[in-house]
Amino acid sequence: MERLAALLPDHRPALKRGGFAASAARASRMPRPSLVISIALVLTGIGPSLNAAGVPTLQEVVVKAKGNNHNLIGAAESANQGTVLKQQIDQRTVYRPGELLESVPGLIVTQHSGEGKANQYFARGFNLDHGTDLRISVEGMLVNQRSHGHGQGYSDLNFLIPELASSLQYRKGPYYADQGDFSSAGAVDIGYVNKLPAGIANFSVGNQGFMRGLAANSHGAGGGTILYAFELNTKDGPWLRKENYRKFNAVLRYSQSYGDTRFNITAMGYGANWNATDQIPQRAVQAGSISPLGSIDPSDGGESHRFSLSSALQHKSKLGITRINLYTIHSNLALFSNFTYFLDDPVNGDQFSQVDKRFQSALNLSHAWVNNLGGFAFENTVGAQFQNDVIDNGLLHTRQRQSLFTTRKDHVLENSMGLYYQNSVQWMDKFRSVAGVRSDFYWFDVHSDNSLNSGEQYDSITNPKLSLIFGPWAKTEYYFNYGSGFHSNDARGATATVDPKSGEAISRVNPLVRSTGYEAGLRTAILPGLQASLTFFRLDLASELLFVGDAGTTEASRPSKREGFEVSAFYMPNHWLTVDLDYALAKARFTGWDPAGNHIPGAIQGVGKASIAVDNLGPFFGSMQFRYFGKRALVEDNSQQSDNTMTLNGQIGFKLSKKFRVALQGFNLLGTKAHAIDYFYTSRLPGEPASGVPDRHFHPIESRSFRVSLTGNF
Template sequence: MKHLKFLVIVVCFLFGQNLIGQTFDGQVLDVQQNPIEGAYIFNQDTKSYSISDSSGYFRIGETGVGDSLRIGALGHEKLNILLTSGSVEGNLPFILNESALALKEVVITPNINALNVISKIDLMAQPVGSSQEILEKVPGLVIGQHAGGGKAEQLFLRGFDIDHGTDISISVDNMPVNMVSHAHGQGYSDLHFVIPETIENIDFDKGPYTAGKGNFATAGYVDFNTKNRLDGSSVQFEYGDFGWNRSLGLFDLLSKKRESAYLAAELLQFDGPFESSQNFSRINVFGKYTAQFMPKSQFSASVSYFRSTWDASGQIPQRAVDAGLISRFGAIDDTEGGQTSRFNINTSLKQQLNDSSFIETNAYWTHYDFNLFSNFTFFLEDPENGDQIQQKESRNLFGLNTVFHKTHSQDGLGLATKLGGGFRTDLVNGNELSSTLNREAILRRIQLGDVTETNLYGFFEAKMRLNKFTLVPGLRLDYFDFGYQDLLQEFTETQNRNGSVLSPKLSLLYDNNPNLQFFLKSGVGFHSNDSRVSALRQSQEVLPKAYGLDIGTIFKPTPNGLLNAALWYLKSEQELVYVGDAGIVEPSGRSERFGLDLGFRQQIFPWLYLHSDLTYTHARSIDEPEGSNYIPLAPDFTASGGVTLGNGSKLTAGLQYRYLDNRPANEDNSIIAPGYFVMDMNANYELGKGLLASLSIQNLFNTEWNETQFATVSQLANEATPVEEIHFTPGTPFFLKAGIRYTF
C-alpha cells in the first residue's frame, strides 16, 4: 500500500508540474477564419511553448499579463503579441496572414506528426495539378497507371506492390477510399473523384503505428483533407498533346466570417499516346458548405459526383514488340476499357466541449459503380474467342467515425488522450467476373455474388509527456462480419464468417529541442481478406496481422533545412496475391521487409527549394526456400525529388524526378521488371489582373519506360504454347500541356 501511495505521489508530481502558475488559452486562425493546426506559440519571457490543435486552440502555461508571445505557422507570417489584461480576459483569436514558404517556421514537437510537415511543405512548394500527383506527395510512395487514368493507380510503398490499395489505408475527409472485397482487387482505391485543387493538406504516416487507423494500414496510411473555403473564384483551361483537355471551375458561393460554401467542377478528356485512342473522359463535381454555429462548433457537409469512361490497350507482351508484331503503343486486344462512378455525401461536426476537450464526428454514404473489361492472357484459356474478362459491381457504403480528444494539462505537456469508435458497412450487389467477347457478349459467368461486410471498431491513444520524452501507447479493437452469397448456385444462403483483431501500438519520442526529434515506433496492424476468401474458405485467416518497428529521427540542422531518416522492419502474417486471369485475390505465406527511408528539404534561398526522398527495401517471403523467396514487383530502391524556383514571385518553375530500380517480377528473380528514371517540368507565370499561365512537360527527356509491368503467362493467336514474360503498359512519352487560369 505504501508503494502504491508513493507511485501516486510521483505521478501527480510529474503531471502536476505544469499546472503550477498561470495559463493562457487562445485560438489561431488564418485571414479566412479557418483554424490553423500546428501553429507554435512561444513565450519569449518564460520560454514556455505550445502547439495549436486541429481546431486552432492552444493552452500555454507560465503565461500572463505583460508577457510577449511569438506565434507562427508554416506558410504564415509571424505575429508578436504583448499580452494585456484585455487580451488575457477576452481570449481573442490571433489572426495570421499568409506568406510564402519559409522552412525556418517549421517547429518539431511531439504534439503533431512531424512527417506531415514534410507533405505540407511539398504541397506549398509544388501544388498538385492532377489526381495522380496527389499520392506522389507522400514521400516514398510510387504510383503507376495502366489504364490512362481510368483505373486506380498501382501503388508501391516500403517494399510492397500494394496493387490498388491492399496495404495502405486512404481516406478523404475521414471518408474511406479503399473498397473491401472489390471486383478488381482487395482494397481497391480510386482517388480520381478528388479534384486536386480542393486539397488543403495531407496527413500520412508509414507503418502500423496509429491507433486511429485500422484496415489496410500496414505499410501506412494517407488522409486527404479538402478546403473549407476558397480564396476566390477561378476558371482554368488546359490543352496538350494526345488530345488532352481539361476544364476546371472553382466557384466561391458564400464567404462570410462564420460561413462558407464553394463548388468545384472538372471535365477531363484524353486520347493518350496509344495507337488505339483511350477515349478517356471524366467529370467531377464537388460542393462543400462549412459553418460555425457557435464560436467553438464547426459543421461541414460535402457532396461529390464522379464518372469516368475509357478504352484501353492493356498490358502488352514484350515478345510481341520485339518481333515487330506491334509497337510499344500498340495492342493485342484494344477492346479493353470500362466505366466507373462514385457519389458521396459526407457530413462532419467538430464541437469544442471546453478549454481542454473536443469531439469530432463524421458520417458518410457512398454509391459506387464499377465495370471493367481486361485481357491479361489473350488466347491462353479460349483460343477461339480470346480471354477477355469483365469485372463488375454496384456498391453502397456508409459509416460513422467519432473521436473524443482530451488534454489533461497545458503546454502540450502532461497527458492528452483520444478515444474513438465507429463502423463501416459495405453492401455489394452483383460482384461479378465473366468471360466476355468484345465487351458485348457474356460467354460464361465465372463468379457472381452479393457481398455484405461490416467493420465495428474502437480505439484509445494517449500522449504522455515526461520532460523531453513522450510516450504514445495505443490500442485498437476491430470486429468484422463477412458475408457472401453465391448467385451462381441454386438455393444457396449467404455464407457468413466473423472475426476480431486486437492491435496494440507503442511509440516513444525524444525531443531534445524544437529542432530535433528521435522516435521509436512499434505496432500491430492488419488487412482484411476478401469476403469471398473469408466466407467460403473457413480455414483461411480472415484478418492477417502485420508487425512493425521504426527507429529514426527528424531534425533541422539549419533554420532552412530539414532531414528525416528511419530504419524499419515489417513482418506480415499473410500476403494477398491478385490473380489476374481468375479475377480474385488469394492468400499466400508470410513475408518480411526491412529498409531505410531518407529525406531532405532545403530552402537555399527564399526563391530556391530542393527536396528528395530515397528508400531502400529488402523484401522476402519467409516460408519459401532461398532463391525462390523473392516477392514479385517489390521495389528495392526508389528515389524522387525536385527543385522549385521563384517561391512567391510572379514566375515559378519546378523540376521533378522519380526513379524506380530494376526489381524481380517473379519468385525466383528469373524475370526482371526494368526500372526507369523520368523527369517532369512545370512553370507558372502571373500575367496580372487575375490571369495565370501554366506550362508542364511530363517525361522531359522522352525516356522509354514501362509504367506498370507484370510477369504473366499468356498465349498469342499464332503461338502453339504459352510463354511467361514481362507484360507492360508503356509510360507516357514527351507530353506537353499548357493552360490559363483566371481568378475573380
C-alpha cells in the same frame, strides 16, 4: 522545439479563456512543455482542430504557427509522418490526379491500364497494387474499397480535384491507433478547403487529345460558406487505340463556424468511361507484331462513377473536443480486361469483365481531452469507427465487351467496428510517449451464385501501439516505434470452398491478417530552412496480398518480411526556392523456405525523387520533378526482373497579372521509353502452343507530351 515554445507568450491570453485547456497548461510544469502547448492550441481553437479521422492533428499546429516551415519537432509521433502544404501541391506537375501522392517520400504512383482505372501504388517494399496496404482517405472518406471486384483495397482517386486540396498528411507503418484496415505500409489523408481565396477558372489543352476545364468558387451564404467546383476532362493518350477518356467531376460544399461548433456538408459526383491499354507481351513487341503503344485486345476498357455525401462536425467545450464524421458513397465499376489473350478460350479469347457496385456508409466518432495526474498533463483520445458495405460484384467471361457467361456472382454484406484509445504525455523535458490500443471487429455475409461459396464469417483483432520520442538535442528529435496493424481479406475468399472457374476445392483465407512493425528514426531542423528525416523500419506480415497478373486481382499469399530505410529532406533557403529530396531502399522477402523462391513479385526495392520549385521571383514560376523507380523481382526466384525507370516532369509559368497566369507543363521530358510496370506470367497469342508462353508483360511510360494551361482568378 525552442521556436515552438517561444510562441507561448503570444497565446497565453487565449489559453486563459478556456478553463479546461488553461488547467492543462498549468499542470505541465516542465521547462519546455511543447506537447501541452500544442494540445492547448488545439483545444482553444487557435490551431486547427481534429482532422476528418477524428484525432488531433498536432503537426498542423506547428505548420500553421510557422507558415511553410515543416518542422514537426515536438509534435510528430514518428520520423515518417509529415504534411504536404497546399503551396507544394499547387507546384507539382502531375499527369493524373493520383500522382499527387508522389509528394509523400518513398511513394511511387503508376498505372498499368491508362486512364479511368485506379492507380498502382509502391512504397516500403510493397507492390501495393491498387491500395492493399496503403490507407487513403479524402475528406475523411475511406477511398480503399473492401472485397472489390478488381482487388482488395481498390483505391480510385480520379475523382480528386487538385485545386481544392488544402493539404496532404501522411503517416507510415502500423503505429497509429486511429488508422485501421489497409494502413500497414502507411496512411494518406487529403483534405479539401472550405473557402477559396478567389474563384478559379482554368482551361488546359495539350497534345494526345488532352483538354480540361475547371470552374470553382466560394461565397458567403447563410452565415457560412458555400464552395462549388465543376471539372470536365478528355484525353486520348499516345496509344494507337485512342483511350477516348471522358470524365466529369463536381463538388458542392457548405461549411459554417458558430461559436465553439463548426461543421461542413459536402456532395461529390464523378463519372468516367475509357478504352484501356493493358499490359502487352514483350515477345509480340520484339517480333514487331504490335507497337509498344498498341494492344492485343482493343475492346478492353471500362466505365466508373462515384457519388458521395459527407458531413463533419466538431464541438469544443470544457470537456474537450468531440468530432463526428458521417458519409455515404455509391460507386460502380465495370472493367473489361484481357491479360492472357487466347490461353483459356482459343476461340473467343480470354477477356473478362469485373463488375463492382456498392453502397458504402461510415460513421467516425472521437473525443479528445486532457486531464492531470501527478503533475503531468495527459492527452487522451478515444474513438469509434463503423463501416457498412453492401456489395454486388461479379466476374463475367466476355468477348468485345459482350457477356458470354457468368463465372461468379456475389452479394456481400461487410460490417466492421473499430474502437481505439490513445494516450500522450511528456514525461520529461527530453522524453515523451504516445501509447495506444485498437480493436477491430468484422462481420462477413456472402451470398454466392454457388452455394458452396456462400457463408458467414466473423473475426476480430486487437493491436497495441507505442511510440517513444527523445529530444530534441541540437534541434534533432529521435523516435522509436512499435505497433501491430492488419489488412482485411476479400470476404469472398473468407467463405469460398471451390474455385468458381475450375471447380477445384480451395482453402478459405483468414479474414483479418496481422502486421507487426518496428521503427527507429530521427528528424532534424539543425540547419536554417532544412527539415530532414531518416528512418529504419521492419514490417512482418502474416499473409501477403499479392497481385496476380493473369487473373487481374489480388490473392492471399505467404507470410513476408520487409526491412529498409527512408531518408528525406525539404530545404527552403529563401522565400522563392524550395528543394525536396527523398530516397528509400527496402528488402522484401517471403519468410520460410519454398522451392519456388522467397522474392515477392513486384515488390519495390529502391525509389528516389527530387523536385525543385521556384515562385515569388517576379512574374515567373516553375518546378521540376525527377523520379527513379527501381528494379523489382517479377518471380519468386528472381530469375526475371524489371528494369528501372527514370522520368522527368516540369512546368514553367508566367503571371500575366495578379489575376491571370499561363503555364506550360511537360511530361516525360527525357523521352523515356521504359515501362510503367512489368509482370511475368503465361499468356497465349494466336498460333502459339495451347499451353501458352511464359513472358514478361509490360505497360509503357506515356511518351513525351505538353499541356498549356490558362488560369484566371475572379
